Amino acid sequence: MKPDALLYPAPKGLYCEIGDFYIDPVQPVDRALITHGHSDHARSGHGQVLATRETLDIMRIRYGEDFCGTSQAATLGETIDVNGVSVRFHPAGHVLGSAQIAVEARGTRIVVSGDYKRRRDPTCLPFEPVACDVFITEATFGLPVFHHPDDRTEMQRLLASLKQFPERTHVVGAYALGKAQRVIALLREQGYDAPIFIHGALQRLCDYYRGEGIDLGELRPATLAADEKQDFAGTIVIGPPSAFADRWARRFVDPLAIFASGWMMIRQRAKQRGVELPLVISDHCDWPELTQTIREIGPAQVWVTHGREEALVRWCELQGIAARPLHLVGYDDEGE
Amino acid sequence: MKAFAELLDRLVLTPQRNAKIRLLADYFRSAPDPDRGYALAAIAGTLSLATVKPAMIRDLLLERMDEVLFRYSYDYVGDLAETVSLVWEPPEGVVPDDIPLGDAIDKLQTTGRAHVRRVVRDMLDRLDTPARFALLKLVTGGLRIGVSAKLAKQALAEMGGKDVTEIETLWHGLAPPYLPLFRWLTGEAERPVLSTPAVFHSVMLATPVGEGDLDGLDPKDFAAEWKWDGIRVQLANIGGTKRLYSRSGDEISGAFPDVLEAADFSGIIDGELLVGGTARTNRATRTFSDLQQRLNRKTVSRKMLDEYPAFIRAYDVLFSDEVDVRGENFLARRALLSELVASASPQHFDLSPLVPFSSWEELDQLRSDPPDPVIEGIMLKRLDSPYTAGRAKGPWFKWKRAPFNVDAVLMYAQRGHGKRSSYYSDFTFGVWTEIDGKETLVPVGKAYFGFTDAELEILDRFVRDNTTERFGPVRAVRAEPAFGFVVEVAFEGLNRSTRHKSGVAMRFPRIARLRQDKLPHEADRLETLQAMIERKS
Numbered sequence: 044m045k046p047d048a049l050l051y052p053a054p055k056g057l058y059c060e061i062g063d064f065y066i067d068p069v070q071p072v073d074r075a076l077i078t079h080g081h082s083d084h085a086r087s088g089h090g091q092v093l094a095t096r097e098t099l100d101i102m103r104i105r106y107g108e109d110f111c112g113t114s115q116a117a118t119l120g121e122t123i124d125v126n127g128v129s130v131r132f133h134p135a136g137h138v139l140g141s142a143q144i145a146v147e148a149r150g151t152r153i154v155v156s157g158d159y160k161r162r163r164d165p166t167c168l169p170f171e172p173v174a175c176d177v178f179i180t181e182a183t184f185g186l187p188v189f190h191h192p193d194d195r196t197e198m199q200r201l202l203a204s205l206k207q208f209p210e211r212t213h214v215v216g217a218y219a220l221g222k223a224q225r226v227i228a229l230l231r232e233q234g235y236d237a238p239i240f241i242h243g244a245l246q247r248l249c250d251y252y253r254g255e256g257i258d259l260g261e262l263r264p265a266t267l268a269a270d271e272k273q274d275f276a277g278t279i280v281i282g283p284p285s286a287f288a289d290r291w292a293r294r295f296v297d298p299l300a301i302f303a304s305g306w307m308m309i310r311q312r313a314k315q316r317g318v319e320l321p322l323v324i325s326d327h328c329d330w331p332e333l334t335q336t337i338r339e340i341g342p343a344q345v346w347v348t349h350g351r352e353e354a355l356v357r358w359c360e361l362q363g364i365a366a367r368p369l370h371l372v373g374y375d376d377e378g379e
Numbered sequence: 380m381k382a383f384a385e386l387l388d389r390l391v392l393t394p395q396r397n398a399k400i401r402l403l404a405d406y407f408r409s410a411p412d413p414d415r416g417y418a419l420a421a422i423a424g425t426l427s428l429a430t431v432k433p434a435m436i437r438d439l440l441l442e443r444m445d446e447v448l449f450r451y452s453y454d455y456v457g458d459l460a461e462t463v464s465l466v467w468e469p470p471e472g473v474v475p476d477d478i479p480l481g482d483a484i485d486k487l488q489t490t491g492r493a494h495v496r497r498v499v500r501d502m503l504d505r506l507d508t509p510a511r512f513a514l515l516k517l518v519t520g521g522l523r524i525g526v527s528a529k530l531a532k533q534a535l536a537e538m539g540g541k542d543v544t545e546i547e548t549l550w551h552g553l554a555p556p557y558l559p560l561f562r563w564l565t566g567e568a569e570r571p572v573l574s575t576p577a578v579f580h581s582v583m584l585a586t587p588v589g590e591g592d593l594d595g596l597d598p599k600d601f602a603a604e605w606k607w608d609g610i611r612v613q614l615a616n617i618g619g620t621k622r623l624y625s626r627s628g629d630e631i632s633g634a635f636p637d638v639l640e641a642a643d644f645s646g647i648i649d650g651e652l653l654v655g656g657t658a659r660t661n662r663a664t665r666t667f668s669d670l671q672q673r674l675n676r677k678t679v680s681r682k683m684l685d686e687y688p689a690f691i692r693a694y695d696v697l698f699s700d701e702v703d704v705r706g707e708n709f710l711a712r713r714a715l716l717s718e719l720v721a722s723a724s725p726q727h728f729d730l731s732p733l734v735p736f737s738s739w740e741e742l743d744q745l746r747s748d749p750p751d752p753v754i755e756g757i758m759l760k761r762l763d764s765p766y767t768a769g770r771a772k773g774p775w776f777k778w779k780r781a782p783f784n785v786d787a788v789l790m791y792a793q794r795g796h797g798k799r800s801s802y803y804s805d806f807t808f809g810v811w812t813e814i815d816g817k818e819t820l821v822p823v824g825k826a827y828f829g830f831t832d833a834e835l836e837i838l839d840r841f842v843r844d845n846t847t848e849r850f851g852p853v854r855a856v857r858a859e860p861a862f863g864f865v866v867e868v869a870f871e872g873l874n875r876s877t878r879h880k881s882g883v884a885m886r887f888p889r890i891a892r893l894r895q896d897k898l899p900h901e902a903d904r905l906e907t908l909q910a911m912i913e914r915k916s
Contacts, residue, residue: 187444188452188465190508200385207405208398288794288852292801300800308465309456310391315851317800319392354451361445 044149046177046344049128052371057155057179061148062128064093066155069374076130078157079141080105080220083374093117093125095132097140097255101220104247117142119168135159136170137326138221139252145173153177154340160325161332162194165228166221166257170336178342179369182350183327184305191305191329197322198226198233201301204320205277212275212295213320216284216302219245221326223281224252226303227259229324230279240265240275242282242291267294287317305329334358349374380506382410383418383480384513390524394796399526403534407561413481416556419535421517423528426555428487430520431499433459439500440467460519464512469504478505481556483514529627539564544581544768547628551578579613579628580697580705581768582649585758585775592776593739600763602709603734603742605749606756606777607692608667608872609653610674614691616642617701623652634676638689641727644719649695649766650731653753654687657729664692664753667886668874690727693720694758697766705766712766746778755871756780782869783911785810785903786894788820789864792842793853795827802835803842803854806890808866809881812905820858821881821905826868829889837893838864860900867892873912883908 050059056068064074071088078084078094080101085094087106092099096116103110117123117132119142124130132142137158144155154175161170184191205213217223223245230239238261241249246264253259265280276296284302292298302318305325313321328336333355337345345366347355352368359366386406393399403422407415420426440449440463449466456462469475483502490498499518503511516522532550536543541564552573553560562568611626621639623632632639635652654670656662665687672687673679696716697705704712720730734757736742746757756779764774787808795804805827809820830838841856841864848855857863869891876884883905 186452186455187448188456188462190465190468192508207401288801290801297798298800300796310388310461311457313392317794317796317852319394319398319796320389321392351451351455354448357445357447357451 044151046151046153049148049151050146050153050155050177050179052369057369057371059125059128059146062125062130062146064125064128066144066146067157067374074125075111076125076144077102078135078144078155079137081138081158081218084157087111091115093123093130095119095140095142098142100251101140101248104251105220131173133171133173134168136161136164136167139167139224139255139257141167141221143171143173145175151176153179154342155179156181158183158327159336160328161336162191164225164326165232166224166252172336172340174340175342177344177346178337178340179346179348180333180337180355181327182333182347182352182355184325184329185333185347185351185355187330187354189305189308189329190331191308191323191325194229194324195233197303197324198229198235201230201279201320201322202233202235204299204301205279208299209277211277211297211299213279213301214287214292214295214298215279215281215322216287216300216304216318217281217324218304219283220248222303222324223283224249224257224259225326226281226322226324227262228257231258231260235279236260237278238263240278240280242280242286244283244286245281265294284316337364338362380480380483380510380513381477382406383414383421384509386418387513387516387522387524388509390526396530399530400534400537403526403531404538407534407538407564411479412558412561413556414479416558416561417480417484419531419557420555421522422524422526423531425528426484426517428484428517428520429492429495431495431518433519435496436460436463436499436515436519439463439496439503443468460515461512463503464508464515467503467508467511473504475505475507477507477510478502484517487518527627528629532628535560535564539566542769545570547579547581548768549573549578550628551622551624551630578615579622579624579630580647581628582611582613582626583695583766583768583775584770585777586770586772588759588776588778598736598738598742601759601761602713603736603745604694604731604758604760605734605751605754606758606779607651607653607664607731608753608755609651609670609692611649612652612691613647613649613697614638614642615647615698616645617647617698618645631674634673634679635689636679637684638691638727641724644723645700646696646719647698648691648693648716648719649697650691650693652689652691654689656688657690657692657725657727658732659725659729664751666753666874667872671874688726690729692729692731694731695766708763708765709760710762742778746780749780754780779871782871782891783873784867784869784891785823785907786865786897786901787823787868788858788899788902789838789841789856789866790820790822790858791853791855792838799835802839804835804839806838806866808868809858810903810905810908811900812881818860818900820899822879823881823883823905823908824868824870824885824888826888826890829869829891830893834890834893837895858899861898863899865894865897865899865902866890867894873908875912881905881908883912 055070057066065072066076067084068075073090075089076093080098085102087110090112092111092114099114119132122129122131129147131145135141135143135157146153152175154173158181159170217226240263300318301320303322303324306312307321307323345359346369348369348371356366389402452466453462532546535546559571563570613624615622653664655665696712699715720728759776761774787810790809791807792803793805807822807825809822845857846854870885870888872886874884
């Protein structure tokens with residue numbers, strides 16, 4: 044069958060008419076398949092939800108027990124029949140529990156990658172290339188400017204700064220799901236074994252990651268009694284990026300603002316946010332990873348969604364690969 | 380190049396002065412020669428490198444990259460050097476390593492025009508992304524990292540445990556890559572000996588008159604001079620070599636050929652650079668805004684020279700001929716200076732007059748109401764003091780006229796940096812004027828100090844509770860005739876400005892007081908500020 048008949052963008056999200064389900068819908072629907080737990084992909088209020096066990100757990104942590112009507116856990120690599128459509132989940136390497144979803148009917152297979160990356164991440168399973176007719180790729184960093192450096196060297200920059208400015212609190216902005224835990228795990232891999240202080244918004248997700256067997260070392264809450272200002276000097280504190288501007292940040296001694304994000308590749312971005320030490324740590328593919336993945340999978344068609352679609356479509360054209368932008372709305376363009 | 384690139388990246392994003400000094404000093408300590416000397420030169424603006432045109436860089440890139448993809452990238456990043464550094468991909472098999480900064484500079488300086496393209500391409504292939512950016516900024520000439528030569532010298536002082544005035548004194552006698560300087564700073568060699576005395580000698584600075592500072596001092600021990608609103612300079616003419624330096628030792632000879640040409644005496648003098656007429660030609664001294672027309676230029680047009688003639692109002696003499704007279708007392712030096720000025724060009728030099736006074740009260744009167752609008756206060760100099768570099772308290776005082784004050788309305792606030800990153804601490808304020816028949820606030824300045832910590836809490840709370848719009852780190856706040864926040868702004872002077880919508884720019888504005896007792900409609904009007912400028916000119 045024609046791929047457009049199998050999956051197409053509808054107002055509530057990417058829709059499979061035959062199977063009557065949506066993938067990562069942005070509004071409540073009867074049946075939703077969810078790629079991963081970030082809030083712009085995983086929303087509450089759907090009737091039935093099919094996702095990996097970890098993604099369901101994360102949704103439960105974020106939205107409470109009644110985040111949906113009924114839920115079903117998808118096992119990676121196992122085929123599930125949804126109203127005559129074969130559906131299979133494969134690891135996407137984005138955050139814990141993240142999956143690509145392969146949708147297949149009448150001899151046509153489309154892989155919805157969700158968000159994904161190709162580098163090693165100590166907190167989740169690596170991306171698995173799946174042969175398909177249509178590969179739907181994200182394009183958050185879909186511009187040739189994005190060449191993310193090795194994350195180990197980025198961590199070494201943080202540790203060097205800690206040595207150079209031992210009297211300052213190193214406050215790292217990192218998204219609460221995935222990025223924060225990855226930064227912590229990477230620091231541990233670099234041999235940093237002092238306690239790391241975390242913002243309250245990170246606590247439950249960090250606990251969950253640990254419960255899943257991911258070693259985050261000693262974490263302590265970044266809270267204090269009124270008279271202990273000096274305590275955070277020379278420590279690493281991790282919080283959601285929005286907490287930078289909050290009164291929360293005032294408890295720290297001479298805070299040095301750090302942000303762990305793929306956007307930190309661009310100097311002006313760092314400058315605008317008042318970031319002093321930008322760390323390029325991304326949970327999305329950079330440009331070479333996007334293009335290599337497309338080459339490796341070799342799909343007949345590429346559909347490009349959320350991000351800078353036009354550059355990736357242009358690249359596909361230059362390679363003689365059929366490609367088009369898939370105009371889906373509602374995903375956070377700043378998804379880092 | 381890697382360490383230098385990392386340094387540049389950190390400096391650009393580091394707002395605190397002390398943190399910048401530490402980054403620089405640590406780099407100077409750890410980087411090898413001659414890399415650190417070239418880095419110093421690049422930062423202090425003393426590196427001469429035949430510049431490469433941005434168009435060539437673009438061409439180099441388009442040899443390898445699709446133009447459409449390049450355009451998408453450039454539109455997104457906005458800076459050519461940064462775009463190229465980010466999108467550049469070395470050919471298959473070339474693994475980036477590093478090129479020592481010194482080697483790169485050496486190679487670039489010895490490469491002829493015909494080969495520069497190939498050399499730059501090869502280097503771009505071998506460097507990693509941050510180092511590519513550093514290289515491109517170096518070869519296109521413009522680091523723009525918010526570090527002055529002065530700050531770099533401060534970092535050198537910190538590194539070597541020396542006084543910054545010693546470094547300023549040596550500075551113009553040395554050249555990149557500054558090997559003798561670093562050997563001295565690391566203790567491996569003696570202080571370098573300068574071959575020419577026409578170098579900068581650190582200037583003597585005054586401390587402000589604080590509460591009670593003059594108590595117990597005898598007016599008879601001091602001479603008073605007017606403090607003119609120009610820029611402090613040092614003019615050296617030794618053995619036929621003429622140089623003009625700013626207060627911090629930056630050479631500004633290129634911008635003032637008229638003054639340099641007229642300097643026919645031999646020695647080094649200290650004075651105020653001004654535009655307009657000297658007292659000896661009986662024409663008026665013109666304002667700082669007029670002087671600004673002449674500042675920061677590499678070359679000056681004939682028209683500029685005619686319209687904004689520059690001169691030096693001499694304060695002091697450091698060398699008479701080649702004799703160091705800094706050890707002589709003020710009166711002895713002044714006698715020498717007066718002789719020297721008397722025989723110099725009357726259009727280009729005059730002697731700063733002494734202001735007679737017999738008591739501190741009398742001087743206070745004079746200070747508050749000076750006879751010329753280009754005077755910004757009084758200088759007090761101990762008669763028996765030698766000329767000593769730096770800012771010691773006692774021999775020289777400055778006593779400024781009272782600042783100007785206006786009541787203005789808070790319009791925008793921006794988050795601060797470092798310690799203040801969680802506070803809205805940079806404030807833009809405006810005054811009222813009528814635009815199209817409507818009372819409107821126009822911004823007239825921006826201030827980020829003057830208030831106490833407790834006052835900052837109040838301002839921050841007001842901003843958070845009364846935000847009307849957000850633009851990145853900036854918030855617009857409620858500012859209506861009957862609701863808003865009035866602040867008393869103190870400033871040292873006003874200039875006309877074409878950059879600001881209001882047409883005025885404040886010098887050294889700070890928030891003097893919070894006026895929660897006032898409503899915005901009671902704040903000052905733009906016409907009041909305009910009248911202040913009129914009075915001045």
